[in-house]
Amino acid sequence: MSESAYQVKVAKDLQDLIPTFLSNRKKELDALRTALAAADFEQLRQLGHRMRGVGQSYGFERVSDIGKRIEDGARHGDKTALEAQIAHYGEYLSRVQIAYE
Amino acid sequence: MNAATEFRVLVVEDDPDMAAFLARLLTGMAVESVADGESAMRSVKAAPPDMVLLDVQLPGKSGFEVCERLKSDPASALVPVILVTALEDHDSRVRGIQAGADDFLSKPVSREELLARVQTLRRLHETRRELEARRLAAEVQRKETIRKAFSRYVSPRLAERIIAGLADGEAPFMGEAQRADVVALFADLRGFTRITESIGVQHVVHMLNEYFAVLTDAAYQHEGTIFNMAGDSLLVGFNVPFAQPDAPARAWRAAVDMIGRFAAVSAAWRDRHGIATGVGIGMCRGEAIIGNVGSPHFMSYTVIGNTVNTAARLMQMAQADEMLVSGTLFDAIRDVVPAGRVEPRGDVALRGKSESIRVYSIRP
Numbered sequence: 001m002s003e004s005a006y007q008v009k010v011a012k013d014l015q016d017l018i019p020t021f022l023s024n025r026k027k028e029l030d031a032l033r034t035a036l037a038a039a040d041f042e043q044l045r046q047l048g049h050r051m052r053g054v055g056q057s058y059g060f061e062r063v064s065d066i067g068k069r070i071e072d073g074a075r076h077g078d079k080t081a082l083e084a085q086i087a088h089y090g091e092y093l094s095r096v097q098i099a100y101e
Numbered sequence: 102m103n104a105a106t107e108f109r110v111l112v113v114e115d116d117p118d119m120a121a122f123l124a125r126l127l128t129g130m131a132v133e134s135v136a137d138g139e140s141a142m143r144s145v146k147a148a149p150p151d152m153v154l155l156d157v158q159l160p161g162k163s164g165f166e167v168c169e170r171l172k173s174d175p176a177s178a179l180v181p182v183i184l185v186t187a188l189e190d191h192d193s194r195v196r197g198i199q200a201g202a203d204d205f206l207s208k209p210v211s212r213e214e215l216l217a218r219v220q221t222l223r224r225l226h227e228t229r230r231e232l233e234a235r236r237l238a239a240e241v242q243r244k245e246t247i248r249k250a251f252s253r254y255v256s257p258r259l260a261e262r263i264i265a266g267l268a269d270g271e272a273p274f275m276g277e278a279q280r281a282d283v284v285a286l287f288a289d290l291r292g293f294t295r296i297t298e299s300i301g302v303q304h305v306v307h308m309l310n311e312y313f314a315v316l317t318d319a320a321y322q323h324e325g326t327i328f329n330m331a332g333d334s335l336l337v338g339f340n341v342p343f344a345q346p347d348a349p350a351r352a353w354r355a356a357v358d359m360i361g362r363f364a365a366v367s368a369a370w371r372d373r374h375g376i377a378t379g380v381g382i383g384m385c386r387g388e389a390i391i392g393n394v395g396s397p398h399f400m401s402y403t404v405i406g407n408t409v410n411t412a413a414r415l416m417q418m419a420q421a422d423e424m425l426v427s428g429t430l431f432d433a434i435r436d437v438v439p440a441g442r443v444e445p446r447g448d449v450a451l452r453g454k455s456e457s458i459r460v461y462s463i464r465p
Contacts, residue, residue: 011212017125052209053119053208054122
């Protein structure tokens with residue numbers, strides 16, 4: 001994936017909320033991994049649904065996108081797809097760059 | 102903007118990031134966030150907000166259930182509710198409409214969409230509130246005007262009862278004149294003519310005010326309606342405009358009170374001016390006509406008929422501190438009047454009446 005895929009523009013008035021937002025995304029990643037290990041598809045669906053709602057609201061379109069894929073994968077019980085998306089989410093969170101404007 | 106005029110929004114959202122995001126966008130409004138339906142219900146009950154932003158997927162009670170509860174409670178039914186649903190969730194929108202939601206917001210939330218929807222509902226809500234406040238103010242003013250007008254004629258308690266029974270926009274006593282069984286009580290001041298001849302005008306008016314004050318207090322105490330006040334005489338009706346099954350006993354107690362309360366005033370006048378006065382009372386029970394009498398420019402709520410005329414004649418015959426009552430009334434109060442205070446006067450021919458009537462004299 002190109003570098004631009006990890007660049008996010010966030011509204012300046014949300015700047016002070018972002019550290020908590022990102023911290024919660026990392027907790028979310030842990031929860032996704034735990035749920036995947038337990039094959040808890042309902043929990044995975046709920047977490048994906050939440051990512052979808054909150055990500056793009058803050059300007060993190062990619063989080064919503066991955067959230068939708070996780071939600072869909074959980075609905076279909078597609079463990080392989082879920083593994084790939086969760087790994088992708090981890091990578092995204094470790095590389096994401098934020099510009100406030 | 103102070104707390105009283107601040108627009109208050111309750112955000113019901115279990116995702117803390119989403120709740121913080123929504124609160125941040127609602128700049129200039131007082132935002133309270135709760136994470137579940139039960140907390141939302143408690144918050145609304147404690148202090149209804151001006152708007153609720155309600156997520157559909159909540160732990161415990163769903164957003165739909167909360168919305169239904171809010172809309173079914175008169176205290177919160179008018180508070181606008183925006184349901185926050187997933188973008189493509191058509192079923193949720195249908196369910197939301199059924200639950201009474203005023204508008205919808207899609208997740209992920211677009212800043213522009215949120216603000217546009219909130220502002221639209223805010224304007225609608227404020228217009229509705231302003232109209233309601235104006236309607237209430239007009240209603241309060243109307244009732245206050247009626248109360249002031251009534252308080253000259255009826256006791257405060259009776260005035261409240263009449264006002265409480267009025268439908269919106271209805272004027273009191275506007276019905277057709279009607280016949281009713283009433284007790285008419287006439288009272289006047291014995292020796293008043295001598296007072297006006299021997300005492301200065303400024304004193305006379307003050308004394309009349311003292312006299313009427315104690316008599317109207319006694320009339321109101323027993324929920325009589327004052328129909329007329331002229332010179333030194335007072336006409337009070339019972340069983341009108343509302344039924345009083347114990348009207349005869351009320352009238353008797355009012356008369357006893359009038360004489361009793363005036364005794365103190367009379368004693369003071371004797372000390373101040375050296376004059377002896379007392380109240381003479383005539384009472385009759387029977388049919389009378391009640392209605393608004395007059396012209397479009399001057400109208401009064403009046404009681405007229407033979408019963409009223411008879412009470413007036415009896416009053417003229419009564420001595421100071423004496424009640425003269427018709428047989429029709431005495432028959433109804435016979436059991437409550439102490440026997441030692443009653444003196445039957447037999448059949449008495451009254452001035453202007455073709456037939457004589459039974460009359461009883463009662464001393465308080």
